[in-house]
Amino acid sequence: MSVLKRFLPKGLFARTLLIIVLPVGLMQVAVAWSFFEEHWETVTSRLSEGVAGEIAMATQLYEQEGGETPAFQRHIEAALGTTRLSIDFRPDDTLPTSRRSSFFRTLDITLREALSQQLDNPVWFDTTRYPSYVDVRVQVEGGVLRFITPRDRVFATTGHIFLLWIIGATTLLTAVSVVFIRNQVKPIRRLADAAEQFGRGQDVAHFRPAGATEVRQAAHAFLEMRARLKRHLEQRTALLAGVSHDLRTPLTRLKLQLALMPQTGETADARRDLDEMEAMLDEYLDFARGDGSEETQRIDLIGLTREVVEDARRHGGDIRFDTEGELDAELRPGAIRRALANLIGNATSFGEVVEVTVEPNGARIEIRVEDDGPGIPEDQYDEALKPFNRLDESRNQNRKGVGLGLALARDVARGHGGDIRLGRSELGGLLAVISLPQ
Structure with a gap:
């Protein structure tokens, strides 16, 4: 069988x-x-x-x-x-x-x-x-x-003549079956396409239930699920906006008070603690906010990556990026920018040399970020992609952040219908590959 x-x-x-x-x-x-x-x-x-x-x-x-x-x-x-x-x-x-x-x-x-x-x-x-x-x-x-x-x-x-009648009848029945089945399968394909687009974060407002009763029931269930998820994202975004405002206000007051106090070693340490707290808060909010509120648009991914690389270079990073030309894709620019900034930031923190490439691979696009740092043991790749996991022993004590960089990048990649994988770089450090659909 x-x-x-x-x-x-x-x-x-x-x-x-x-x-x-x-x-x-x-x-x-x-x-x-x-x-x-x-x-x-x-x-x-x-x-x-x-x-x-x-x-x-x-x-x-x-x-x-x-x-x-x-x-x-x-x-x-x-x-x-x-x-x-x-x-x-x-x-x-x-x-x-x-x-x-x-x-x-x-x-x-x-x-x-x-x-x-x-x-x-x-x-x-x-x-x-x-x-x-x-x-x-x-x-x-x-x-x-x-x-x-x-x-x-x-x-x-x-x-x-009888044989011709048999062949003709079979051909006619087959043609009628093809037309009928195609009309029945078409709504299922539309539902699958809508689900895939929604998984990438694209708008599916044009989708309408059609077809047989069972297919319509599945389509209505999908639309109700989509509405619940959108409400959840909107509520989470509103909540995080309020939390961000409430937490940043006392932080700003503390920074102002420290600026007015006599500048001593203690005030400098306190100012560094506040800066670290603000950076951690930004990282928490970036991860929790996600990219549900941002609409997708057709952008040049190579140009966007080049902008992120230039921003990182201005902060002192030694980054190689030699990809030329244009490569259009349906993406959320802000989310992709955050994911790339996190990956490149991690790479520059733990390595001296960072190399970034963007290239098509069949029906997908791959963004490769690799460094010459200490890397991560292969048996800890899954742990490294989990939120709040700092992998202190393998990544040079991970002095910066709260362990959300790789998790945020994977969340963004999966929100576009892709994923992220880790490996060993030819430079000797970590290789992070974001795979996205074209």
Whole structure:
């Protein structure tokens, strides 16, 4: 059964078409086989036996009375008038040596068997030379008897018409099935496309439920889920905006008070603590805010990456970026900018040299950020992508941030229908690859 599954179609359209067309095709094949086996071959055999009997009788009459006798001539005239069997004696002639077979070999086999049962003389026949007649020749003493008989007296000609009807009916049923199934599958494809677009954060306001009742139910459930998620994101964004405002106000007051106090070692330490607290707060809010409120747009990803690299260079980072040209993609610019800034910031924190590349890879786009730092052990890649995981032992004590850089980058990538993976860089440090759909 598992072997059979490998050969079955995977798509719903192909499977449904197979379910409908295969039984119809098998039924048509069974009907056609039954017709040809039980009716057509039987009728053809009887017709061939009748003509073979008339040819045998004419041959015997010739051998008994000779070809020039009045009795034989009367028989020739009677055969032509009543059975439409034309008889011609060719003196000193021999049978042809070449033979052409009919497309339906059953016709030749049936006629050959009938003639061999009725005649002992050598026989040659041709069912292909004349469209409406069959040419039969019998070797007799002194020459050859040639018989020309209408084709419909030897074979049942309705078999081909029946076969055409079977093929035509199957073709018509298949065409109707294709149109019907395509109309049923189309709403399912639209629902799948809408779900994929929503997973990337794109607007699916144009989507409307359609199709069968079950498909409409699934579509309505999807729209309700989408509305609940949007409400959740809006509520979370509003809550975080209030938290951000409430926390930044006391931080600003504390920074102002420190600025007015005498500048000592203690005030400098307090100011550094406040700066670190503000940076941590920004990182928390960036991770919690996500990118649900930002609309996607068609942007040049190479140009956006170049801007992020230039910003990082202004802060003293040694970053290589040699990708040229343009590469358009449907993205949220702000979210992608935050993810790249986090990855490049992490790379510059733990390495001296950072290399960034952007390149297409099949139907996807890959952004590679690698450094020459200490890297991360392979068995800790999954842990490194979890929020608030600092991996102190493997990344130089991770003095900066709260361990949200990689987690935020992965959240952004997955919000676009992509993902992020980690590996070992050729520079010796960590390789982070963001994979996005084009």
